[in-house]
Amino acid sequence: MKRLLVDLEKFEANKDAKYCCSYPYHSFNKGVNALLEQVIFIYICRQCEQAPCVNSCPKEALEKPANSHLRRYNNRCISCKSCMLACPFGTIVPQMVPYLSSKCDMCIGRLKENEKPLCAIDCVNGVFDYLDVEEAPEKDIFVLNDYVAVHCVPWQRQVVPKKI
Numbered sequence: 545m546k547r548l549l550v551d552l553e554k555f556e557a558n559k560d561a562k563y564c565c566s567y568p569y570h571s572f573n574k575g576v577n578a579l580l581e582q583v584i585f586i587y588i589c590r591q592c593e594q595a596p597c598v599n600s601c602p603k604e605a606l607e608k609p610a611n612s613h614l615r616r617y618n619n620r621c622i623s624c625k626s627c628m629l630a631c632p633f634g635t636i637v638p639q640m641v642p643y644l645s646s647k648c649d650m651c652i653g654r655l656k657e658n659e660k661p662l663c664a665i666d667c668v669n670g671v672f673d674y675l676d677v678e679e680a681p682e683k684d685i686f687v688l689n690d691y692v693a694v695h696c697v698p699w700q701r702q703v704v705p706k707k708i
Contacts, residue, residue: 545690546675547693548650548651548693550694550695551671566661576663579650582647583688585614586688589635589636592632595608596632600627601627603620603621652691661674679693
């Protein structure tokens, strides 16, 4: 099945890059950033039990529900970046913190046959691609939903225990 593939390893190497989005209602095309934020919160965030990022937010814009991943409420976020400073692992990156008024719609129903989303067409660094991809944990590819797959090393595998 064709899905938008988000490569977080390539994103890490190209954090300052700008990405296009064809959804006309995104303020300054922030739909791509909203998608990246969601992917990072699910696959890279350490899901701290004490959640210092949640506790640091003066507007209660972050929430860590039991048995779920970190969530940000865009209508509460004032972009103070205290969550970014409080995160002990540096997983909340500055590009993700600006107030986002909309989410990526993954171009559902807007693509013609064999057409790629604008973010995949415009992306020269390989962070976004649109191709047939299935979940393959051995290749670090995980399916987020019917429309998006992620290539990343989950944080659980990033932490390698030291031999004593």
